[in-house]
Amino acid sequence: MEFEAVIGLEIHIELNCPTKLFCDCPNRPGDEPNRNTCPTCLWFPGAIPRLSQAALEKAALLCLGLGAEIQPRNAFDQKVYYYPDLPKGYQLSQAHLPLARGGGIEITDENGKLKRARIHHVHMEEDVARLVHEIEGRTPISLVDFNRAGVPLVEIVTEPDFSTPHEAIEFLKALRAQVRYVGSSECSMENGTMRVDANISVRPRGASEMNTKVEVKNMNSIRHVGDAIAHEIGRQSASVQAGEAVTLHTRLWDPDKKVTLPMRAKFEGPCIPDPTVPTIELSREWIDDMRSRLPEMPATRAARFVAQYGLSGEEAAFLSSDPDTAGFFEALTAEGIAPRMAMHWLATQLLPAIKERRQELHNAPVTPGRFAALLRMLSQDQINANAAREVLLRLFDGDQPPAAIVDACGFRQVSDPEALGALIDKVVDAEAAAVADLRNGQGKAMGFLIGRVMQASGGKANPKIVRELLGKKLEAIL
Amino acid sequence: MSLTDLSAVELLDRLDARHVTSTEVVQAFLDRIERYDRRIGAFLRVDREAALDQAAAVDRKRQAGEALGRLGGLPVAIKDLLATQGEPTTCASRMLEDFRPPYDATVIARLKAADGVILGKTNMDEFAMGGSTENSAFRLTRNPWDTTRIPGGSSGGSAAAVAAAMAPLSVASDTGGSIRAPASWCGVVGLKPTYGRVSRYGLVAFASSLDQIGPLARTVEDAALLLEVLAGHDPRDSTSVDRPVPNYTSSVGRPLERLRLGIVPELFGDGLDAEVAAAVRVAVDVYRSLGATVQEVSLPHGKYAVATYYIIAPCEASSNLARYDGVHYGYRTDAQKAAARLEAERKALEQAGDRAGLDNLDTALVRMYRQTRSEAFGPEVKRRIMLGTYALSAGYYDAYYLKAMKVRRLVREDFDRAFEQVDLIAGPVTPMPAYPIGEKVNDPLAMYLCDVYTACTNLAGIAGLSIPCGFSSRGLPIGLHLQAPAFEEERLLRGAAMYQRATAWHTRRPSLDGE
Numbered sequence: 001m002e003f004e005a006v007i008g009l010e011i012h013i014e015l016n017c018p019t020k021l022f023c024d025c026p027n028r029p030g031d032e033p034n035r036n037t038c039p040t041c042l043w044f045p046g047a048i049p050r051l052s053q054a055a056l057e058k059a060a061l062l063c064l065g066l067g068a069e070i071q072p073r074n075a076f077d078q079k080v081y082y083y084p085d086l087p088k089g090y091q092l093s094q095a096h097l098p099l100a101r102g103g104g105i106e107i108t109d110e111n112g113k114l115k116r117a118r119i120h121h122v123h124m125e126e127d128v129a130r131l132v133h134e135i136e137g138r139t140p141i142s143l144v145d146f147n148r149a150g151v152p153l154v155e156i157v158t159e160p161d162f163s164t165p166h167e168a169i170e171f172l173k174a175l176r177a178q179v180r181y182v183g184s185s186e187c188s189m190e191n192g193t194m195r196v197d198a199n200i201s202v203r204p205r206g207a208s209e210m211n212t213k214v215e216v217k218n219m220n221s222i223r224h225v226g227d228a229i230a231h232e233i234g235r236q237s238a239s240v241q242a243g244e245a246v247t248l249h250t251r252l253w254d255p256d257k258k259v260t261l262p263m264r265a266k267f268e269g270p271c272i273p274d275p276t277v278p279t280i281e282l283s284r285e286w287i288d289d290m291r292s293r294l295p296e297m298p299a300t301r302a303a304r305f306v307a308q309y310g311l312s313g314e315e316a317a318f319l320s321s322d323p324d325t326a327g328f329f330e331a332l333t334a335e336g337i338a339p340r341m342a343m344h345w346l347a348t349q350l351l352p353a354i355k356e357r358r359q360e361l362h363n364a365p366v367t368p369g370r371f372a373a374l375l376r377m378l379s380q381d382q383i384n385a386n387a388a389r390e391v392l393l394r395l396f397d398g399d400q401p402p403a404a405i406v407d408a409c410g411f412r413q414v415s416d417p418e419a420l421g422a423l424i425d426k427v428v429d430a431e432a433a434a435v436a437d438l439r440n441g442q443g444k445a446m447g448f449l450i451g452r453v454m455q456a457s458g459g460k461a462n463p464k465i466v467r468e469l470l471g472k473k474l475e476a477i478l
Numbered sequence: 479m480s481l482t483d484l485s486a487v488e489l490l491d492r493l494d495a496r497h498v499t500s501t502e503v504v505q506a507f508l509d510r511i512e513r514y515d516r517r518i519g520a521f522l523r524v525d526r527e528a529a530l531d532q533a534a535a536v537d538r539k540r541q542a543g544e545a546l547g548r549l550g551g552l553p554v555a556i557k558d559l560l561a562t563q564g565e566p567t568t569c570a571s572r573m574l575e576d577f578r579p580p581y582d583a584t585v586i587a588r589l590k591a592a593d594g595v596i597l598g599k600t601n602m603d604e605f606a607m608g609g610s611t612e613n614s615a616f617r618l619t620r621n622p623w624d625t626t627r628i629p630g631g632s633s634g635g636s637a638a639a640v641a642a643a644m645a646p647l648s649v650a651s652d653t654g655g656s657i658r659a660p661a662s663w664c665g666v667v668g669l670k671p672t673y674g675r676v677s678r679y680g681l682v683a684f685a686s687s688l689d690q691i692g693p694l695a696r697t698v699e700d701a702a703l704l705l706e707v708l709a710g711h712d713p714r715d716s717t718s719v720d721r722p723v724p725n726y727t728s729s730v731g732r733p734l735e736r737l738r739l740g741i742v743p744e745l746f747g748d749g750l751d752a753e754v755a756a757a758v759r760v761a762v763d764v765y766r767s768l769g770a771t772v773q774e775v776s777l778p779h780g781k782y783a784v785a786t787y788y789i790i791a792p793c794e795a796s797s798n799l800a801r802y803d804g805v806h807y808g809y810r811t812d813a814q815k816a817a818a819r820l821e822a823e824r825k826a827l828e829q830a831g832d833r834a835g836l837d838n839l840d841t842a843l844v845r846m847y848r849q850t851r852s853e854a855f856g857p858e859v860k861r862r863i864m865l866g867t868y869a870l871s872a873g874y875y876d877a878y879y880l881k882a883m884k885v886r887r888l889v890r891e892d893f894d895r896a897f898e899q900v901d902l903i904a905g906p907v908t909p910m911p912a913y914p915i916g917e918k919v920n921d922p923l924a925m926y927l928c929d930v931y932t933a934c935t936n937l938a939g940i941a942g943l944s945i946p947c948g949f950s951s952r953g954l955p956i957g958l959h960l961q962a963p964a965f966e967e968e969r970l971l972r973g974a975a976m977y978q979r980a981t982a983w984h985t986r987r988p989s990l991d992g993e
Contacts, residue, residue: 039581043801045682046561046583050716080797089800270870275687278716
């Protein structure tokens with residue numbers, strides 16, 4: 001029997017607002033443990049949560065960026081369950097009246113066909129504390145770090161619209177790009193600011209029924225999400241084939257063994273309306289104001305890049321997938337760098353160099369201004385491409401202007417016809433054999449001679465002018 | 479006449495006229511506490527030094543001609559579920575016996591800013607769950623009018639302290655009648671403000687959608703004074719409503735003209751003590767004589783109030799009390815003893831070859847939680863946690879919780895309709911006068927039924943007040959319940975004050991020396 005998968009995703013995204021969702025503590029979960037806490041996020045008796053407007057706005061922008069409909073009335077519930085990382089005994093989450101419903105993202109399936117993946121709803125909730133398990137002497141101990149308790153999250157719940165790992169990956173990449181665009185989160189699965197749970201079930205290909213699903217957690221990269229889904233489809237297909245029933249439960253992805261392992265039966269605690277955070281009433285004007293704050297979104301920006309800069313669709317999509325990259329590219333063109341050159345050098349040189357150094361484009365020492373200055377020297381033939389690559393690497397070491405580095409390293413190109421003419425004369429004299437080859441019609445010798453001149457110049461000669469002058473010289477003597 | 483016989487407003491006049499100092503006033507109340515509280519048991523803690531220091535500070539300010547807050551050095555007793563920074567805030571529970579909150583409740587901050595002097599923390603039913611203060615883990619509070627009887631609850635300590643003139647004012651909380659019932663049984667004035675009128679920040683939550691902080695005092699004017707200090711918007715409690723606080727003290731003396739007083743015939747049916755019914759009817763006649771028109775109104779869903787309340791309050795309580803796990807603050811069981819006992823159980827099960835028993839045995843952590851909660855919560859708190867957990871459990875949620883929420887809305891709508899016809903609703907506060915200590919302690923249902931007249935006020939989120947309106951043949955106080963629409967505390971106080979001026983019930987004092 002051939003199977004097809006039905007996949008839905010639940011994505012938790014940590015909002016990057018300065019404070020927590022219900023108190024004024026800094027939203028910096030990575031600080032020294034329990035530094036960013038107060039009676040409210042420690043859930044002390046008598047403390048009362050109060051909703052952060054900044055978090056509400058970031059969450060609303062995120063929803064609007066996804067085309068979801070903000071609900072004029074939304075509210076928090078208490079999801080009642082106890083766990084050591086949630087000692088308050090309930091999580092504040094929007095179970096009944098979410099912040100937004102609907103929306104979706106266009107993705108391409110394996111065959112390049114466009115497909116719309118729909119969003120069921122988006123709700124806000126608070127993060128729980130972090131448990132740290134350690135060994136003290138020989139005793140295993142568990143510590144609780146409340147820095148993360150109350151950190152603002154949104155959860156995006158999709159419709160079960162995916163049927164392959166590829167589609168899920170495409171969706172997550174596009175989602176990440178969109179959320180980064182609106183500036184609500186960095187969406188890094190590696191750093192835990194984006195966490196993905198996949199709900200997967202299988203059914204005979206072409207069937208319409210929905211079978212029991214399994215939830216898979218603990219993937220810390222988009223690639224792992226794809227791997228985990230692929231593995232889970234295989235596992236479920238095999239067990240259905242063998243006549244075993246799939247039971248509703250949660251599994252953990254083991255990235256080393258590349259398998260999913262059972263974790264626990266899925267637990268649904270009761271949910272009661274929270275009486276402490278009043279119902280959130282959002283006016284039409286407020287929603288419109290939020291909408292007016294939306295930046296140009298990736299798909300629109302890519303289309304504009306094609307029209308405005310003559311880039312290919314693929315290039316435009318690449319650049320606009322990340323707001324920093326797109327912004328950097330446009331900053332370069334604003335500095336007068338030709339779009340193709342900007343695109344090429346950004347994609348093939350700068351971004352790999354930044355990735356290698358584990359830096360971020362937005363705060364790397366190579367600013368658009370410095371990079372443009374470098375590219376301008378290249379396009380004006382003041383340096384050659386090899387030298388430009390060399391200087392780029394040195395831009396990471398300090399804040400010197402590229403011209404200073406070029407001069408200090410003696411990279412400035414020699415384009416003076418007189419000086420180059422003298423070098424060419426010497427090389428032609430010394431390489432009589434090659435000149436003879438040329439005379440016999442062997443074209444390869446031309447490149448050899450140019451190489452010799454370059455060598456003689458210590459790499460500084462302008463190859464274009466060398467070729468020009470050498471051509472003239474040979475024309476004269478041949 | 480001694481200082482402690484004076485009302486708060488009278489004391490304030492003398493303080494402002496510099497006839498007495500705050501130190502003298504506070505000392506007078508401290509002396510009275512010293513003398514009588516061994517018998518009454520109203521206070522869990524009295525910090526003499528701190529109170530006298532605070533009083534001296536106010537005196538210095540007054541001496542220096544500095545502007546003083548509204549309370550100008552008046553002492554106030556605080557129900558022990560309001561967070562006082564660095565000071566024990568126990569909720570009369572073993573669980574929080576050593577808990578010292580790192581912050582002040584907003585009302586405490588307001589009291590301090592108003593130059594109120596905190597006398598001490600008063601006894602209560604554990605976590606405000608109960609109607610007699612018998613559920614305190616620490617001590618029994620006796621009714622100053624008859625020390626064999628309960629003072630009511632859960633704010634029994636506050637009501638007894640005010641009734642016995644051990645404090646002129648007290649701040650307490652009311653979730654289903656916890657201010658009004660003890661006020662009625664102790665013969666003082668108790669006001670539950672509209673939900674949202676007073677910030678709950680720092681009130682240890684019992685049922686957050688019902689809890690409200692309010693004043694207890696010997697006169698309506700005193701209650702008005704204290705409410706004026708307590709009320710107002712607080713950004714730290716988003717359910718506190720941002721609307722101006724009327725000047726209750728200046729308006730309280732103005733009678734309500736053309737008052738339309740509502741009475742609810744259903745409330746005078748079975749279960750209401752004849753003496754209480756008679757006292758309330760006479761009180762209604764007093765209003766008539768003052769020019770009020772009396773009109774019957776119906777609260778058809780009032781009969782479901784107790785049932786509804788005893789679903790919603792325990793549901794919220796079960797979720798609010800989950801946090802007491804012995805890990806972060808409060809009581810924790812002796813971990814070594816718990817571990818040793820667990821180990822002994824494991825060995826016994828191993829010897830018996832009881833595989834299932836071994837599989838079900840707690841982990842050390844779960845045993846710590848279980849043991850902590852078992853040891854530190856009293857029986858009534860456990861009962862409510864179980865009631866709530868049960869009502870919220872899968873399969874029962876719709877039948878209990880959702881249904882209760884629907885009835886709650888109907889109760890609110892009943893009041894909306896009634897208040898289209900009348901300005902205030904009058905009735906009994908409690909079905910009977912104070913009952914003997916121990917009478918209902920093993921009959922929770924009988925105890926719960928005492929909330930029959932007060933729980934609706936909280937379900938509807940409106941304002942309610944108890945004012946003395948007579949005495950039983952045994953000399954026990956009887957309270958008149960007045961209810962007003964949301965945010966009509968001014969109307970409520972004016973309506974109560976006009977009754978108070980026409981009667982003398984509030985001037986009677988329990989005799990404490992005669993025993």
